Amino acid sequence: MPGGRYLKDRIGLYLLFSAAILTFSVAVLVLPYETVYVESRDGLMLFLAVMIACVFVFLLGTMYNMLIWMQGKGLVGAPERRLLRAMSVALKVVVSRRFWKALGVFAKDGLYLSKLKGRSRLRWFMHLLILGGFALMFVLDLVVTFSLDILRYGPMIDEDGWAKMWVRDFAFDLAGLMMLVGLSIAAVRRFVFRPKIVRTELPDAVSVVFLLLIVLGGFVLEGMGLAAHMEDHTVNHEYSFVGYLFSLATPPSVSEFYDEFWLVHGVMSALFIAYIPFSKLFHMIATPIAIEVDGLVSKEVSGA
Helix, strand or coil: CHHHHHHHHHHHHHHHHHHHHHHHHHHHHHCCCCCCCCCCHHHHHHHHHHHHHHHHHHHHHHHHHHHHHCCCCCCCCCHHHHHHHHHHHHHHHHCCCHHHHHHHHHHHHHHCCHHHHCCCHHHHHHHHHHHHHHHHHHHHHHHHHHHHHHHCCHHHHCCCCHHHHHHHHHHHHHHHHHHHHHHHHHHHHHHHHCCCCCCCCHHHHHHHHHHHHHHHHHHHHHHHHHHCCCCCCCCCHHHCHHHHHHHHCCCHHHHHHHHHHHHHHHHHHHHHHHHHHHCHHHHHHHHHHHHHHHHHHHHHHHHC
16 A cells, blocks of 8 residues: 555654664763763753754754655655665665765765866865864764773873864864864855855854854863963963964963853754754755765666
8 A cells, every 4th residue: 555655654754863862862861970070960951952952853854854855856666765765775775885985975975075176276276174164073072982992991081182282182173174264264255355256144143153153162161271270271282273362361360260160051052953954054065975975876776
């Protein structure tokens, strides 16, 4: 029965969605967070609750976008069924030799933006800094969280550890600086020079300003910790080269408000994650992936 098969596909898709949310929620709640610098556990729990809710919205928005793509012109079959097939093909690619080729396509078109490079060097460089910094920070977050809260890796914890200095301090500052420069270029183009080819609509302005505030807030937060010589902020300041500059203009007394500022920064970051599927940033990254996956699905169907 077509109706029964359609219902089965929908149930399967939403079960996967629910499993993803449940897995993320459990992972978030069981981590010890021993290296988080906030003293208020209530503030930490509030942030985690907001983060889980925002990831729920992110996954829901992502699924919505993918279902819309699966309703494209010329596509046959229920969008849920096509999406499940695409996910199945993508999983097969991940565990096959084709993974590195697919990863190369994503890196070239999704992160390096090779097609944009030929049209405008400035736009390409700007987006490369923003997306590259964003991707680097995402990877660093995963590595640091796994190293600190699961492995309890000593060099990542000790203030003199090589991983603490080069990964938690230097690499994070580098990623943040990349985003800060890219977003500053975007802001100047959109709000100062305003070239005719750039149409600044409200969602574009919100994305640039909101992300710029998040990046600046991260450096201000780091500067507060360095200025007050908080835990893990007492030595080797030169590795946090951007945060150190912010600390020079930060009086140590502001550390009294560190917990509140950390919570505001964390909630803003979580809200931006929820907003990603509804922004141009998502389509810029996801479109090359969707094209590659669609090609793989077509090859599998034709070869069947």
